Amino acid sequence: MTASIRPVVVGAGPAGVRAAQTLVAAGLRPVVVDEAPAWGGQIYRQQPPGFTRPKRALYGFEVTRAKAVHAAMAAIRDRVDYRPHTLVWNAEGERLDLLSDGRAATLTYTHLILATGATDRVLPFPGWTTPGVYTLGGAQVALKFQGCGIGRRVAFLGTGPLLYLVAYQYARAGAAVAAVLDTAPFTAKLQAAPGMLRLPAVFAKGLWYLAWLKARGIPVRSGVRPLQVEGEARATGLLWREGTRERRVACDAVAFGYGLRSETQLADLLGCRFAFDALDRAYLPVRDAAGRTSVPHVYVAGDGAGVMGADAAERAGERAALALLQDIGTAVDGARALHLERELGRIQGFRRALERAFPVPADWAANVPDDLVICRCEEVRAGELRAATREAGAREMNRLKALTRVGMGRCQGRMCGTAAAEILAQACDTAPEAVGRLRGQPPVKPLPVALARHVEPEEVGR
Amino acid sequence: MPILTRLAEHDRRPLRFMLDGRPCIGREGDTVLTAVLTEAERLRLSEFSGAPRAGFCLMGACQDCWIATETGECLRACTTFLAEGMRLLTDPGAAP
Numbered sequence: 001m002t003a004s005i006r007p008v009v010v011g012a013g014p015a016g017v018r019a020a021q022t023l024v025a026a027g028l029r030p031v032v033v034d035e036a037p038a039w040g041g042q043i044y045r046q047q048p049p050g051f052t053r054p055k056r057a058l059y060g061f062e063v064t065r066a067k068a069v070h071a072a073m074a075a076i077r078d079r080v081d082y083r084p085h086t087l088v089w090n091a092e093g094e095r096l097d098l099l100s101d102g103r104a105a106t107l108t109y110t111h112l113i114l115a116t117g118a119t120d121r122v123l124p125f126p127g128w129t130t131p132g133v134y135t136l137g138g139a140q141v142a143l144k145f146q147g148c149g150i151g152r153r154v155a156f157l158g159t160g161p162l163l164y165l166v167a168y169q170y171a172r173a174g175a176a177v178a179a180v181l182d183t184a185p186f187t188a189k190l191q192a193a194p195g196m197l198r199l200p201a202v203f204a205k206g207l208w209y210l211a212w213l214k215a216r217g218i219p220v221r222s223g224v225r226p227l228q229v230e231g232e233a234r235a236t237g238l239l240w241r242e243g244t245r246e247r248r249v250a251c252d253a254v255a256f257g258y259g260l261r262s263e264t265q266l267a268d269l270l271g272c273r274f275a276f277d278a279l280d281r282a283y284l285p286v287r288d289a290a291g292r293t294s295v296p297h298v299y300v301a302g303d304g305a306g307v308m309g310a311d312a313a314e315r316a317g318e319r320a321a322l323a324l325l326q327d328i329g330t331a332v333d334g335a336r337a338l339h340l341e342r343e344l345g346r347i348q349g350f351r352r353a354l355e356r357a358f359p360v361p362a363d364w365a366a367n368v369p370d371d372l373v374i375c376r377c378e379e380v381r382a383g384e385l386r387a388a389t390r391e392a393g394a395r396e397m398n399r400l401k402a403l404t405r406v407g408m409g410r411c412q413g414r415m416c417g418t419a420a421a422e423i424l425a426q427a428c429d430t431a432p433e434a435v436g437r438l439r440g441q442p443p444v445k446p447l448p449v450a451l452a453r454h455v456e457p458e459e460v461g462r
Numbered sequence: 463m464p465i466l467t468r469l470a471e472h473d474r475r476p477l478r479f480m481l482d483g484r485p486c487i488g489r490e491g492d493t494v495l496t497a498v499l500t501e502a503e504r505l506r507l508s509e510f511s512g513a514p515r516a517g518f519c520l521m522g523a524c525q526d527c528w529i530a531t532e533t534g535e536c537l538r539a540c541t542t543f544l545a546e547g548m549r550l551l552t553d554p555g556a557a558p
């Protein structure tokens with residue numbers, strides 16, 4: 001019976017690895033497609049061969065989970081068809097189009113688990129395209145994956161748990177941390193504290209990073225509004241507002257971000273139904289408690305299905321794999337499935353509190369100057385978005401895209417989509433859900449032009 | 463002054479490459495982005511404003527880090543590992 005089942009897992013972070021592990025335990029041989037050179041995802045990203053820092057130094061408090069996820073994949077390595085360095089650039093019917101080291105291939109599946117992860121949620125501010133300005137996640141990758149800092153003296157800005165974590169990791173690695181600037185007011189954290197106690201260990205870690213940074217005399221400020229990155233050829237300083245006062249710090253790099261946004265293009269291309277999620281302030285694939293989407297045999301798990309963090313991702317990956325097994329008529333441990341769903345519910349409660357502690361600045365869109373570049377691919381400015389609304393009546397994201405090219409560039413709206421939706425909603429005096437979402441288009445990431453020459457079909461499960 | 467600064471993992475095999483006609487040295491395991499930005503302040507110039515760019519997300523999402531080779535190919539610098547002898551250009555339009 002299972003011989004005709006060809007499961008594919010996209011992504012090898014905590015969700016993808018646990019999904020693959022669960023399928024293997026049931027006797028299936030999944031294909032695991034991973035854009036990275038090695039499994040672990042972003043959070044447990046492995047350094048390249050030849051790097052020697054111990055895992056403890058890379059993953060800190062998360063070292064136990066990182067090791068567990070790495071070991072889980074290593075243990076099933078010869079029972080999965082693992083495809084590192086492989087991009088899924090299109091999904092249609094029951095077929096994926098892949099690109100691996102310049103070679104194209106197609107992959108058919110009967111069941112698909114999308115564990116595509118998330119990237120930083122970006123809200124631009126003046127100077128954000130200056131060399132030396134990176135996302136918080138990017139700053140972390142530089143350190144974890146390459147042993148590099150994004151600068152010698154780095155300012156950290158935005159909001160969310162990553163803000164404090166990455167600042168801490170930089171200071172530990174020997175970089176100078178110029179300042180940690182949280183746009184959320186301190187009162188938001190106090191109000192959210194009771195909810196965050198649902199996961200006391202996670203809460204305690206957050207407090208610990210904060211205390212550590214403060215104890216080293218690193219300026220940590222709340223309720224700030226970014227004004228400007230100084231410098232042309234590269235960042236030389238950062239200006240921000242605190243109440244009515246303007247402040248400045250000298251720095252040669254800035255890392256910023258406002259939480260995470262899910263990578264959902266493949267679910268979109270496959271026709272999964274989406275709905276607006278108030279917590280993520282984004283459209284997400286509709287899923288049941290097990291991770292089933294509206295399209296039969298397509299499942300979503302982990303941060304790519306809605307941002308809940310790595311511990312939730314492991315559970316969601318396992319739960320989605322159990323759902324797949326249930327759907328092909330394999331007996332699964334029902335109590336385990338229920339337990340996973342309960343755990344996910346508990347983490348979701350914590351997530352709500354986190355969102356209250358680190359709210360995205362509600363006044364962002366209203367205060368964006370007209371000349372601010374929103375789309376860094378095509379350099380579309382906020383004023384052009386507003387003019388499209390005012391003069392051409394754009395009230396919906398895809399109309400706005402057609403009129404201004406926002407979201408049409410090489411990143412397909414990954415970096416500008418959130419910001420453009422917020423600006424459009426503000427210009428139309430409506431809520432972000434009312435302006436819809438950018439539709440995905442293949443290729444979901446740019447392909448080298450020479451690609452078409454090498455296309456050859458390929459079957460799985462050989 | 464280069465953008466990136468090496469904080470760890472110094473003892474890796476050196477790899478030679480050319481950047482804008484200048485001989486440079488990276489290390490085995492460097493991405494193209496790391497190798498270039500530990501030597502220089504940009505990867506490319508924006509095709510719209512001409513402003514310098516040095517990548518943004520470092521995880522293959524923003525597509526801001528494409529860099530040209532002397533033979534006219536483009537590499538996504540943050541997801542491509544440096545190889546010995548690469549010949550890279552941050553401004554392919556500049557006179558040789």
Ligand code: FES
Nearest residue numbers: 517520525527540
């Ligand atoms: S820096 Fe974003 S894709 Fe390379």
